[in-house]
Amino acid sequence: MRPVQPAHAAPHPAPADEAVPDYMQALEQAAGYLPDEQRRVLRRAWAVGAAAHAGQTRRSGEPYITHPVAVATVLAEQRVDVETLVAAILHDTLEDTPLGRDAIAGEFGETVAELVDGVTKLDKLQFADRQEAAAESFRKMLLAMARDLRVIMIKLADRLHNMRTLAAQTPEARARIARETLEIHAPIAQRLGMNLIKAELQNLGFRALYPWRHAVLEKRIRTQPLVRREALARIEAQLAQRLTNEGLQYRLVGRVKSPWSIYTKMRAEGKSFVQVMDVFGFRIVVGSVPECYHALGVVHAVFKPLDGRFRDFIAIPKANGYQSLHTVLFGPYGSPIEVQIRTEEMDLIAERGIAAHWMYKHGGSGNSAHTRAHSWITGLLESQRGTGSSLEFLENVKIDLFPDEVYLFTPKGDILALPRNATALDFAYAVHTDVGNHAVAARVDKKLVPLRTKLVSGQKVEVITAPSAAPQPHWLEFVATGKARTSIRHQLKHLEHEDAVQLGHRMLDRALENLQTSLDRLPPARLEAYLADNRYPRLEALLADIALGNRMPAQVALVLAREQAAAPDLLDALPRPQRELRPGGDRILITGHERGVITFAHCCMPIPGDEIMGYHTTGRGIVVHRLDCPNVVDYRKSPERWIAIGWDRTVSGDFHSALMVEVENHPGVLAQVAAAIAQADSNIDGVEYVERDSNIASIRFAIEVRDRKHIADVIRRVRRLGVVYGVQRL
Incomplete structure (x- = not known):
């Protein structure tokens, strides 16, 4: 809180001789x-x-x-x-x-x-x-x-x-x-x-x-019913008597819930005040770790423990250094009894955290809270270097502040703490950024699972990697940690930039070839002058901008080659739309996996094997259409944005397509068609009833296929069904 400044703020003599306030x-x-x-x-x-x-x-x-x-x-x-x-x-x-x-x-x-x-x-x-x-x-x-x-x-x-x-x-x-x-x-x-x-x-x-x-x-907390206070005292007396009989030196205190903890529990779990307060809480503080486990045995002998409610934070401390045994007992009044058991030193660290470090400078577990805090901050700083914006970074930190944690084992037996709902992919990035970037699957307790699998405490996780693997955009949908999210975004941007540079290089080369020159034959001084005039720090930035549609390759080529031919000849050399887009022309070949710079039009959903053309769109790169797409007619108005493209021989992966299937309208038909599509080794992305009457239904299936041959196989299988009247690719 800032001071209210006086009219003059010059230092006064130190009040050394005044009475100490x-x-x-x-x-x-x-x-x-x-x-x-x-x-x-x-x-x-x-x-x-x-x-x-x-x-x-x-x-x-x-x-x-x-x-x-x-x-x-x-x-x-x-x-x-x-x-x-x-x-x-x-x-x-x-x-x-x-x-x-x-x-x-x-x-x-x-x-x-x-x-x-x-x-x-x-x-x-x-x-x-x-x-x-x-x-x-x-x-x-x-x-x-x-x-x-x-x-x-x-x-x-x-x-x-x-x-x-x-x-x-x-x-x-x-x-x-x-x-x-x-x-x-x-x-x-x-x-x-x-x-x-x-x-x-x-x-x-x-x-x-x-x-x-x-x-x-x-x-409400202050005016607890007398019955509850008596019950609390009776439970405390029973615990104290048994601990004393066992010869343990201990400190036993009842835990009082704060208004904030009650409020958050009521909101998070949808409970009433009575339900939240219907829990007795105690803390037992003893002299050593073995005595913690001794005391645990004692309280379990007094009251029966509730199944699955025991947590050992002594063997596996929390990420902030907190250590304690937690157990929940079945109380004599039908109310659960929550008990925490810890040593004096653990109690001090639980309350003071890193502040306890200065009390244990000469060794002792107080340092663990300090060390863990340092490693957490170091990890955050490492992740922020790859973060695009400050707001994204702050959001990632808020994710880490501080959900319930799960504790997982690496194959070597090391322990990693991750937030609740963390997946195998989060674990991979927690091990190392490179492990996450090349992850393909995981083994959880020796069982093979996909990367999106959510993890629970106590599991042993091994990440399977492949050198050729790389982050995918959909990974962002199922990671829970800021580090994983930041690393994936950073890597995707890097990959998109590389793809954009390569595609932009091919596009500019094609445009320069139409003008009887190439990048290699351009005088270096002219290229450098163009980059400087347009404020590009290096050639890669220009090439990426071309691929993303922010610069037209033909126009860039014209300026770069302007001294090598007369202007009218150059204009004649610009690509003519329909003639050069036909098969057999000099086309840019695509694999379909050029991240961030190639997208496939939703109107016609091209797949490998289709005759295609590219439309250069500002900020989006090349949007690919089928040559017979009805919207291609509209693009004739901007011929300078047409790109001659074709499919590379190395095309692989799945591409989106859609079928309209007319079927008999009775129960069970949808399942038969879906089964036929699955038997043809195609994934179904979505199903929609377009129209139906008492006899015939039209169903739109969004599917994934490899190429035209694959979609033909899917259509053949569906047509064979006796309930199908017709199939049409959309």
Whole structure:
């Protein structure tokens, strides 16, 4: 939250001799874990910050310095290092005061200056409404996080204090800030394992966005029926008694649901308040990992576990480093009992996430949350390099923030965490981008499956690749991860560009041959001058533009060859439409798989073997029609856009076509025709009843065939059926 600037904002003398105000005493008390020497550094940072912000106030009227000190207090409660606390106190000085970076570095060291600089660059973050700028800011945030995760910790603490003091804002600002918090900041806190901060951000965001709903839920939670409180106490007593009898040292706490968690569960699962609250939750914290499994056995002996509801996040931690055993028991009152079992260290990491890293600098599993957070950010930054736009990147990150995860095994036994609904193709891209790009199928638990197969936790997945395989546009329909989506789009663009360059080269060559020259015979200086005049960085860009219909090859050829013949002769050499489109002419041969630059007209659906022509369309490249297509007549008006094309000998794959079949109108006929089409080895894409009366029905089948010979075979098989009156290719 920006300060309200005074008329003059020059630094005042540091308030070193003044009485220490309450807000600073609160920070020093929270930072009691630091040695005296480091707490003196904090006092000095406050003095410098207070001097820099002198005269500035918040919207509430308080001195501005109260805000950065409160941010530092939030972080001190997470027991972070002194450099983070100093940077938090000074995090607004670079942007809002005359205090410079060099002065901060000279007084508190280069690390503090780096952190303050990193946070300053993030302070203009606005999400959701200012979309493109927001996404660019988000990229910067990730870069800053990649350099030092403490930057985002300060940013999250800053947002938390702003949420605590949101009442001073206008209603519109409250709603905008609350929505940003719920969509971006709270999920990032969760992804970094900082669950205490995440929970408070969610609750404050919910209260600001939906104050009435929050108040109703909070009141219902507070006034739980006496019967429920008694039931909770009785279950707790039974668990405690058995754990004690087993000689376990433990901490047993009942878990209270927050208004936000109840609200989201009610909406997501369509449950009533009573249904959501009809669950008892407990957490058991013990001393070691073996004791976790011992305690699990104990609780299963007290109450029977529900089948299929046990999760072992100790053996397979979540992507943010979270570890715990989860089990659901059948309670004595017919209500399920959810139990989490973990060690003290796991409990600390579950609540503080990467903040626990600074408490376990000398080894210990606290580092795992930190390492996993770094690898997540590194992965996002890697994927953003191949992303077309900032908005697409932000959308991919939102996908990763943060669905339920499935845990999968590679053939070597390594564990990969992917979002729920991830497919075998997502797994392939998670292993490596090259593996994804060349994937053809997968083996899941040794069973061969297609790439679109959805995966579930515990499966062992092996990806089958082929050097000739390449991403297909329809892959985008069934991937669930941002990395896979970005990689596929990037590769498709690359392939489309290559195809466009090759086709454009052939088209320009044909046009130049009509003028008795070629690309190879053109003077290099003339070609370079043409590229420069038309702002093409290299020849490939011009060729791709020709293929996509943005430049006419004949016109480009005319300009390039203008000094080699007289203008009238050149005009005579331009292609004449009908004569040159006939078979046997000098045609460009196509395979049908030129991605992004060749499309097949829906009006006549040409297939290999048909006599075809190409129409050069701006932005779409060549649209292929059959020569006998009725629409070809209209294209006579633009002969310069006609392209002489034919089928290459190496054509392969399936092409769309359609049949109109007239049949007897009675039950079971459709199945007979569909079976005949399938027996001819053709796929059916769609079926539509065009018209029907009591005796005859006309059915349109959209099918896939290899060529004219194949469609003739399909028609023959369908005609043999006794229920069929006639078959016609559309």
